[in-house]
Amino acid sequence: MDRRSFIKLTAITGTSATLAGCGNPENQLIRFIPAEDIVPGVAVWKPGVCPLCRAGCGLTVRVMDADAEVVRDGQAGIVRIAAAKKLEGAPDHPVNRGGLCPRGQAAIQITYHPDRITQPLRRAGERGQGRYEAVSWDGALTEIVSRLDALEGAGNQRALAAVTQSGRGHRSALIGRFLGAYGAPGPIAYELFGDEVLRRANGLSFGRQQLPTFDLANARYVLSLGADFLGTWNSPVAQSVGYGRMRQGRPGLRGAFTQVESRMSQTGAGADEWVPVRPGTEGVLALGLANLIMAAQLHPASAAGRAGALIEGWNAGLANYAPREVERITGLAAARVERLARQLGDARPAVAMVGGPPLAHSNGLFTALAVNALNALIGAVEQPGGMFFTPQLDVATASKASGSVASPAPTIDRLAADGLSGGPATQVLLVDGANPVFTTPRAWRVREAFEKIPYIASFSSFLDETSILSDLILPDHSFLESWTEALPESGSMVAVASVAPPVMRPLHQTRATADVLLEIGRRLRRPLDLPWQTFDEMLAATFAGLPSATADVDAWTDAQAKGAWAGPLPAGLAVAGTAGASAAPGTFAFTAPLFDGNAEQYPFYFLPYPSNAFLDGSLAHLPWLQEMPDPLSSAMWSSWVEINPATAERLGIGTGDVVEVASAHGALRTAAVITPGIAPDMVAMPAGQGHRTFTRYASGRGENPVELLAPVTDAATAALAWAATRVRMSRVGPPDGRLILFAGGMREHPAGEHQR
Amino acid sequence: MAADLDRCTGCGACVVACHAENNISTVGAGQAAIGRAKHWLRVERYWEGDFPNVGLKFVPVMCQQCDNAPCEPVCPTYASHHTEDGLNAQVYNRCIGTRYCANACPYNVRFFDFFNPSWEKPLQLQLNPDVSLREVGVMEKCTFCVQRIRGTQIQAKAEDREVRDGEIQPACVQSCGARALVFGDLADPESEVSRLSRSPRGSKLLEDLGTQPKVNYLSRQSQA
Incomplete structure (x- = not known):
């Protein structure tokens, strides 16, 4: 190589090396023209509705400009969007009055979660492997419609089932209407820590089948x-x-x-x-x-x-x-x-x-x-x-729904048992906002039953234990990207209807589930008779019948601006109490509670309880909640079992030690937390961890106490008696780092005995 | 600030609200296990007695914004200093990470950044543009949400009026359903926080150290 060509070569390679190392790769992306009017640096507050539990708290969402990475026509780039920044309790909302719980504060991480499903997916591998291929919305809808048409052609509409989150709002009503119009049984709403027993009791005692x-x-x-x-x-x-x-x-x-x-x-x-x-x-x-x-x-x-x-x-x-x-x-x-x-x-x-x-x-x-x-x-x-009892809006009447109402649904354990025993088998299953594979006792065999269902479609935003069994995923918008509503069952003296328009534009190629259902209904060979084209039409129909709280503005406009309507319900729109009790006087007397497992072999009552961070586990994917110290133990990112100090001493167990807890139905190993706030004959464990599949933050972390539960139910309501299992417990090893505490030792133990 | 322990339920809403408002990064399980989790505000708990006569008290602890702050004189770069309105400010750009302040603080409310924060995309979209991110080697702490204080002051000035009592709400105060936390101007004897601070239930954390903390804790009452 002569001198001239050497200089040429170094000049070229040097320059390109410098260019490649220049700044962040983001800076090489194209900047697209924003699609919305945004004033940079100025915060706008918009109403929202918290979707995490049935309380239906009102939100006020801080929206500001932010740079989002997007792909447009195959070209990656960045665009300025109006992005939600912070969730706060709406100060004037009749339920939460400005407050918000830790879970509500963290809900924003659902929208921005790195493991969100960003577009429709079709299963590519074996069931449960989690291998999916991208499919267009049109392709996905065509597929599900053909499945439903095939059922309908065979006159087998009752083989369609839907598992949903429980709720009394418009979304549940819409799913019920969809199923009813199609000819399927109603949605199956299963909640691990549900309140069906109390609702039934309130119906019997007071004629109001709802929470107080x-x-x-x-x-x-x-x-x-x-x-x-x-x-x-x-x-x-x-x-x-x-x-x-x-x-x-x-x-x-x-x-x-x-x-x-x-x-x-x-x-x-x-x-x-x-x-x-x-x-x-x-x-x-x-x-x-x-x-x-x-x-x-x-x-x-x-x-x-x-x-x-x-x-x-x-x-x-x-x-x-x-x-x-x-x-x-x-x-x-x-x-x-x-x-x-x-x-x-x-x-x-x-x-x-x-x-x-x-x-x-x-x-x-x-x-x-x-x-x-x-x-x-x-x-x-x-x-x-x-x-x-908070007066309840009658959604069916208010939203001017017509057509047939779905017949009552079987319980989830009934559905599973039928599917496994050759009873009426489900051919197509829709899953919306529920993860029963994670939250039902093993003895119900929900997972095996679902594996036998020929076709499962899920609206989930994340791959969890249930959605990973699905053949088609039609991902929903996040609650900040779609119309949201709630009809709080309790928490207010007057009737409340929360509603909020989308706070921001969708980040991904997702669609609002309510709208997807309506579209499926229209595309069917025998289109369903549903009176609304879109979900917000259904909401508008309801609010049109409510009196406005503000003069010269109608109730629909007013509620959208405030995030809620509250007040006395007009006659005919309130859910009537059930006056006639169905139980005869003097029917109920104490019977000793049944526990699964005999007291000699299984000496401890086992109490799983809803985690302050994750409830039944549906929020374990949010990193803020994983890292929030538990109020009683200060544990983060962990599972644990709570043990009375006297019991722990007798069994030679110290805080952080690995213990095995076993019932007649399963066993698990987790860390011990020694705490005075529990009876010596009881051990307790928070639910929520122990996910096999649930995003990078929760997968493979901790243990799920539901694995131990016996299928004991309350006789009258068939609700799971989740506190009716007995267990045994033994120490299997020293602390191995699986228990992560924010604080130092608890009072009973000198500092340093367990690791930081 | 005043914290009424008779109202506090220990729910932890303030803890998460603080993370959301102040761009506090989560560190993950591995780092948390070696004591590097950052919670500018934590809810401490104190067990009393043995089963069955057992009690538990919650105490939310954030920077006490001491008037005689042990963290300030030990800082060689004046990163940790006192503002005119009485806050213990931390200037991240001055901080060289000696960690003297964290050693001097008796309340354990200062947190060191052992690495650069990262947010897995698109989680970075949640970041509050009003609060700067702290890089590796810097000490960070509760600011009483100084961005909200200044924002409200600027707004009031633009409207040519005084800041109203209760108008400034740090994120923790805003989130609290039970209204256990109250923020306001202690220099104004008429403010609610001043009124609460005169309560016979009031005391301050580790007051005998002479730190002159500015958070008043109103003790839990027992039922007579």
């Missing part, structure tokens, strides 16, 4: 039996707002609060008095209190009306529930029962609430009815400082 609303702000005394009402149960933000006012919102008057439970919940930590009783005997305590209140003639038995009459022996003063008897059954000293009764009888207004573990037993319905009768006795029903 509590006027905590005006209460002087609250007796909660197991209800985690400040954490995960019912409408936690609304209840926290009321709780703050009850405690310190009235000068000179501080409401008192007693929590009855065997494992201290986040809510129990706030109680003035914490009262552990034997699991499944909470109803006996409630009737014991009623017995004393009646005996002291603070209230007559007749005050409890229909709710009391359902209980056997009520009018005779509940002689079977005298303090000595209550002590024998619940394990709570008779003197303490008497003191609690005085407290409850003397304070006005007072209210009792029940939820969570006490209702997750084979006698759950009895327990709920007992607490209802107690509330009726002390005059807490529909009274200030007591319990109320």
Whole structure:
């Protein structure tokens, strides 16, 4: 090589090396012209509706400009978009009044999750492998329509099934209408920590089959039996707002609060008095209190009306529930029962609430009815400082739905059993917002049943244990990219309908599930008779019938601007109470709760509970929630089992040690957390971790307590009795780093004994 | 700021709200396991008694914005300093990462960035453009959401008025359903936070160290 060519060569390679190393690769992307009008640096606040639980809290979403990477016509580039930046509670929303729970705060990470499904997918590998190929929306819709047409051609419409999240809003109503018009059974809504038992009880006692609303702000005394009402149960933000006012919102008057439970919940930590009783005997305590209140003639038995009459022996003063008897059954000293009764009888207004573990037993319905009768006795029903039922909008009437209503759905365990035993088999399954493979007990064999279903289509935004079994994925928009709505079941004294238009444009090639269903309905060979073209038409139809809160603006426009409509419902649009009780007076008496596993072989009650971060596990994919320290243990990114210090000492278990927990149905290994807030004969474990498949943040992390659960159900409602399993436990090894705590050691243990 | 422990439910909404507002990066399980998780605001818990007579108290702890802050004099670069309105500010561009301030702080509310933060795309779209990102080697901490304080002050000035009491809400205060956290001007005796600070239930964390913290904790009452 001569000198000249050497210089030429170095000049060329040098320049290109410099160019290649120049700045970030982003800077080489093309900048597209923004499709929306945005003022850079100026925040706009838009209304939203939190989608994470049934509480239906109102959001206000901060929207600002941001650079998003997109692909347009095959060309990668960046474009300035109006992006959601922060979620806050809407200050004027009648449910949450400005507050928002940690889960709601983190919901924005759903929209921006790196593992979101960005476009329709068709299965390419074996079922469950997770190998998918991209398919166009048109191709995907053609495929699902041909499947449904084939069923219809064979006259087998009842072989279509849908598993959805539970809910009372328009989305559920639309899915129900779709199935009804097609000729399929209604949607199957399964929730691990569902409240079906309490709804049924409220229907029997009060003629209102729904969750109650509590006027905590005006209460002087609250007796909660197991209800985690400040954490995960019912409408936690609304209840926290009321709780703050009850405690310190009235000068000179501080409401008192007693929590009855065997494992201290986040809510129990706030109680003035914490009262552990034997699991499944909470109803006996409630009737014991009623017995004393009646005996002291603070209230007559007749005050409890229909709710009391359902209980056997009520009018005779509940002689079977005298303090000595209550002590024998619940394990709570008779003197303490008497003191609690005085407290409850003397304070006005007072209210009792029940939820969570006490209702997750084979006698759950009895327990709920007992607490209802107690509330009726002390005059807490529909009274200030007591319990109320939020008036409910009748969606079918309000949205002017026509056509046939879907017939009642089987339960998920029934569906699975039929599919496996040669009963009426499901041919096509639609899955929307539910992950039953993760949240049902193994004995129900939901996974095996789903694997036998010839065709599964999912609307999921993520690959989870259920959607990974699907043949076609039609990914939904995130809640910030689509019309959202909620009809809160509780948390407000007046009827509420939350609604919000899309906050931002879709980031990916996704489509709103409600609109996709409507399009499928139109494309079918025999198009479905649904009165709306799009989901917002359905919403508009509802709001057109509501009175506007603001003069010279109609209710639809007003609600969109505010994020909610609230007020008295016009006649004919409210869901009517069920006046005639279907149970005869004196039907219900205490029966001992059934537990799976005998006490000698399986000495511990096993209590799975909804995680403060992940609920039943549906939020384990959000990194903010993974890294949020648990309120009681400060654990992050972990699973653990809670053990009483005396039990731990007896078994030689220290915090962080690996223990094996086994029931008659399964076994798992997880880290021990030694905590004084649990009975010596009980171990507890948060649900939510233990996902096999659920994005990079949750897959393969921790253990799922549902794996241990026995298929015990409440006899009356067939709801899973998730607190009715017994387990054994043993230490299998020293700390191995799987338990990650934010704080130092708990009080019982010197620092350094477990690792940081 | 005032924190009413009788209202606090320990839910942790403030913790996540703080992450969302202040671009605090998550560090992941591996780093969290060696004590590198960053929570400018944490909810401490104190167990009392043994089963069955057991109690648990929650205490939300953020930077106490001390008037006599131990973190300030130890900083060789004045990254950690006192502002005119009484905040303990941290100037990230001055910080050289000696970590003296974190050692001096008795409240454990200063967090060191052991690496550059990263957000897996498109999670970076959630970032708040009003708050700068901290790079490796820098100490970070609660600012009482100074971006919100300044934003409201500028807005009030533009409208030619005073800032109203309660108008400034740091992210933690805004998120709290039970209204356990109250923020305001302690120099104004009429403000709600001043009123709460005069409560006989009030006390300050580790007050006897002489740090003169500016967060008042109103103790939980017991039922007589």
